[in-house]
Amino acid sequence: MIHQTIVTLTGTGVPHPSPGRAGAGTLVRYGDISLQFDAGRGTVIRLAEAGIEPRDLTAQFITHVHSDHLIDLPDVAMTRWVQNLVNPCGPLTVVSPEGTSAKFARNMFDVFADDIETRQHHEMSSGTIEAAGPEINLVTFAATQEPIRVWASDDQTVVVDSVAVHHEPVTDAVAYRITTPSAVIVISGDTTVCEEVEHLSNGADLLVHEACRSTALGNLVAGTVLEAIFSYHADTVGIGSMAERAGVKHVLLTHLIPPPSSEVESLAFEADVRAGGFNGLVTVGNDLTTISFGPGLSKNEPIDPKAKYETKLDPARLTHVGIWRDELDEIGKEFYQWEVPQLPDRCIAAMNQGVRSDVIGIDLSNVSDLLEPGYLPLETGIASTPSGGLSVAVLTEWPGCSSEMIDWWFGWHIAKTDRYKLWHPQAHFFTQPKYDLSHLEELSDREKYRGNTSWVDEYIGPFPSRLGITFHDPAEIGLTEPQLESAGYGTVIYAVTTDSDHGNELSHLVHAVRRTENGCEMRSRFILPAGTPEFIGPPLLDHCWTEMTHLASFLPRLYRRVTGK
C-alpha cells in the first residue's frame, strides 16, 4: 500500500525573531514514519501543533551546527526521554554529518546534568522517569561532494541521501533528499545556490529551499552588517533558475530573509523565483504550511492550489450600508448610485401572493426544466418544491448585456466591498473572497468565482444576513455546457449558500442567463430546504429583482470602463 508523503514546515524563521515564525525545521511523514529535519527554536511546540510528539519521531536529522537549526535538539531529545516510560519509544535517532553538529549532539546533555540528576531522583520513585539519563542513537556520516545514502527505513521503502552544500565558513553543512514511494523531497539546509543541491533536486516533486532576497535587496545591505548574512544564503532569483534547470515541480521557500510580515512581502519572494525563470509551483512558507503527495491527491500539487491565496474572515468586522465621502475609488465615484429601480407591479403582486399552491417550484430534482424552451408557469414568485422546500423565482431583463459581462461581474465584484456595494447600494455592506484571486491575470472570469466562496453581509429585506456563497460548476447539478449552449444559455451561476458565522447550509441558488434579441435575461431560483420560514420569500424576491435590475442598468458601461472591451 502506498501512503501519502506529507511535508510540514515546523519553522520558517531565522535567528532574529519574528512573530509567528519558529526556527528552522521540516517534518516529512510517510505512513508511520516521521522524519524531522533540523530543530530550531520552538520545534517541539510546532510538532505538537502538527500532531507529532518527540516520541513519535522515527529519526531527527541535522543540516549544520548553526544555533537556529539545532537549539531545540536537546528539547526534542529530553522531551522524548521524559515521555519514554509512559510511552516507550527508545532513544532518539539523530542523523548528522560528522563534525561540528555531531559534536553538539554528543555534548548537548552536559549542561543539563544537574536537571537530569534531580529529575531522576525525584521522578524515578514515582515511576515516570527511567533510571538511565537521556540518550540518543547518533548516526554520523561524512559530508561529501557526491550524494550518499545516510538512512533507510527498516523495510527500505523510505531512504534519505545527503550531499555537502556551501554555507562556508560553516563546515559540514548538508542538504537531504528523501525518497518515498509517493514523492521525492529535497531539503536544502542553509546554503548558497549551488550545483550540489541542483543535482540532488533533479526531478524532485518538492524542493524545500532556504531563501534570501539577495538580488532584490543587495544594494540596500551593501556596506552594512547584513552583507555578511546575505553572502552565505541562497538568492531567491538564483533558486528559480536552478530549480527550473533541475526540473523541480514545486519550490517551497523557508528560512526567509528578510522575514515577510505581510502577504505583499511574501509575494515578492515568489516574484523573485519567477524572475529566475521557474515555471512550476511556488509556495512561500509559513509555519505549518503543509504540502502532500500521493494517493488521493493529484501528484505534485498542493492539497488545494488556491490554498495560498486563502484569506481569513474577520469575525468582528465593522461594516455599514452606504458609502462615506472618501471611501470610493474612481470606479466607485462613477458608478455608485444610491437610488435603485422601483419594484414593478408584477413583483409586488407575486410577493403579496405568498407561497403558491397551483404551481411546483424548481429545486435540484427538476432544475433541468429550465432547459426547455420558453417559460415555466412560475418565473417570478414563490412556490413549494417537490420535496416540501421553498423555491423563489425571479425573472430579470438585461438589455444590452452579454453573459460574458455577467461572468466578468461575478469574478470581479467578489474582490472588494466597494464593488459589492455598487450592486445593491441600500442592502449590501461587506464582502470578502475566501480566495483572493483577483490579481491573477491568467485566470478566466469563471475561474475567479467558481470554486471560490464570497462572504457577504447584506440585508435581505429587514434581516441582516452573513452568508458564505460558494460557487460551483452548474454541471454538478446536471446543467452541462453543451445542454446549456443548445438551450440558448450563455452562462449559469450556481452556488450553495451557508451561514458564514456557523457554516450550516441555507440554500442553493441558480442564476441562468439566457440570450435574448436585445441582450439577455436571467432566470433566478433560490432553493430553500423544507422548514424554511415562508416569510423569507418576499424579501428575497424583492432583493434579487432589485439588485439584478440595478446592475443591468450600468453593467455594459462598467464592463467597458474596467476591461476596455
Ligand SMILES: [Zn+2]
Ligand atoms: Zn539558518
Ligand SMILES: [Zn+2]
Ligand atoms: Zn546557517
